[in-house]
Amino acid sequence: MTDNRTAMKTHLRRIYTLLLLAFTTLSLGAYASPISYFKEDGRTNWQYIANFSSGVLIILLSCTAISLFFSSRKTKKANRQLNDIRAVLEQRVQERTVNLAEASKQLLASETYIKNILSSMPSMLIGLDSQMHITQWNHCAEETTGISADKVLGKNLWAAYPAVTLSQQQIEEVITEQKPATLKHNQRGQYYFDITIYPLKDHTEAGVVILIDNVTLRSIAENKLIQRDKMSSMGELAASMAHDIDTPLQAIFRDLKSIQQTIHSNDPEIAATLDDAVTRANQASQIIRNLLDFAHSNDRKKRPESLTELIDHTLELAGNAFSDPSGLHFKDINIIKDYQDELPAIPCYKTELQQVFLSLFRHACHAIASSNKDDSPTIKIQLLTCYDSLWLKIQHNGLGLTAKEQHEIFEPFYHDRINPKSTEAENRLSFSQFIIVEHHQGHIFVTSDVDVGTTFHIEFQLPKK
The missing domain is CATH 1.20.58 (Methane Monooxygenase Hydroxylase; Chain G, domain 1)
Structure with missing residues (x-):
């Protein structure tokens, strides 16, 4: 300056x-x-x-x-x-x-944070605009569908992924009403999905966000809890009914024995009637003892068991207890056994598997009695190992199942097409399927031909050495 x-x-x-x-x-x-x-x-x-x-x-x-x-x-x-x-x-x-x-x-x-959140979500997240074009396709959607995001973004949802279980009408209703909608999609025993559709709010363009949650594990766990509660209730009911029925039954059985020993009638019809009554009482007693064994089997630890011995014992019970209203007794059916030598024992719940085999034998007895064929009534039982599995096949030559019946036989409340008014106990195999799949981590499926017969295939995983 x-x-x-x-x-x-x-x-x-x-x-x-x-x-x-x-x-x-x-x-x-x-x-x-x-x-x-x-x-x-x-x-x-x-x-x-x-x-x-x-x-x-x-x-x-x-x-x-x-x-x-x-x-x-x-x-x-x-x-x-x-x-x-x-x-x-x-x-x-x-x-x-x-x-x-x-x-x-x-x-x-x-x-980046929002993208990481969307990519880390364990649920499928799909965004759509008002034209039903895909605007969002997260990592879970890529893994579930096998389609990468760059191949579907900007395309119509149903053109890009035709297997989606939603309809365009459902999406349009959510956009019009501006209210979320919740749907459920499941295949019993395989997968369960909860689907929620959210409308986009405070946005310049109308659209929706589709959230698909895989709740299979949760639903299976819930079903297991329900089945265990049912098992517990069934055990208590079976024990109560068995005790209530067994008391008068044993009295009737003793009276019949006493009458049979004291009366020496020359009338063969009376003698046959008494013998039949004693046989029926013995069958009822066997059923009661089986119910008691089932009710008292509260030990939830699996123990190694030989399936050959278990099946043989179940066949003995079925021979004493099963018969069809047509007059066919289970003990009259030809039983063919094909057991592989030195079969390994498998860890299992003995009484539960016994109930499964009884249900299958009951079904076979009913199917054979319903058949009009002249062939000798036969049930073939095969046991063998294959790789790391033990396979059981129970085959009968009675009336076979249609394709629809094969699909529905493991569903609850399956209806018999021949006798709709029957109790259907011989056809209810949903509980058997639950025991094999859920309690023993095995598999059960059926192959059948109406004119030839039916085969039930059961796979058990062998314990690792």
Whole structure:
């Protein structure tokens, strides 16, 4: 600031000196007589003319210098102001640039965070716009469907993934009503899905978000708890009924034995009637003992058991207990056994498997009695190992199952097409399927032909050595 003032004073002194010199020159020229401009010989006196012209020129230059000086001073002041403004603007631009960079970084971080959330979700998440075009397809949707997001984004949902169980009408209803909708889709024993459709709100364009939750494990766990409660209740009911029935039954059985021993009738019809009554009472007693064994089997530890011995024992119980209203007794059926030598024992719940085999033998007895074939009633039982599994096949030559019946036989409350008014106990195999699959981690399925017969295939995993 001090240097600027010093320079300004120097310029002013120079201009003042020039002006003083100019005025002096002009003054001298002014006081000179016009004759002084000419010499005595009549020639022009250029000295005076030069002095006068120099004075005028100096004055003009001085005025120009003064004008330039003030113009320069004004220009420098304007430049300083512009530089100050420029510095302020540059600082603001830098601050805005830093703020924008920070905002962009935060936006990118938020976008990445949201993408990570969507990718980490254990549920399928599908976004649709009002035209039913896919706008979102998360990682779980890719894994479940086997279709990558880049192949479906922007495409119609049903064109990109025809296997989806939703209809376009359901989506349109959610968009119109602006209310979420919840649906369930399941294949009993295989998978369970909860489907929720959310409408997009506070958005410029209408659309929905579809959330598909795989609740298979939860549903299976809930079903297990329900089945265990049923098993517990069934055991208590079986024990109570068995005790209530066994008391009068044993009294009837003793009375029949006593009558049979004391009466010696020559009438063969009476003797046959008594023998049949004793046989029936013995069958009922066997059923009661089986119910009691089932009710008292509350030990939930699996124990190694020989399936050959278990099946043989079950056949003995079935022979004493099963008969069909048509007059066919289970003991009259030809049993063919094909057991592989030295079969390994498998860990199992003995009484539960016995109930499964009894149900299958009961079904076979009923199917054979319902058949009009002249073939000898036969049940073939085959046991063999294959790799790391033990396979049991129970085959009969009775009336076979249709394709629809094969699909439904393991469903609860399956109806018999021949005798719809029957108790259907011989056809209810849903509980047997539950015991094999859920309690023993095995598999059971059926193959059948209406004119040939039916085969039940059961697989048990062998324990690892």
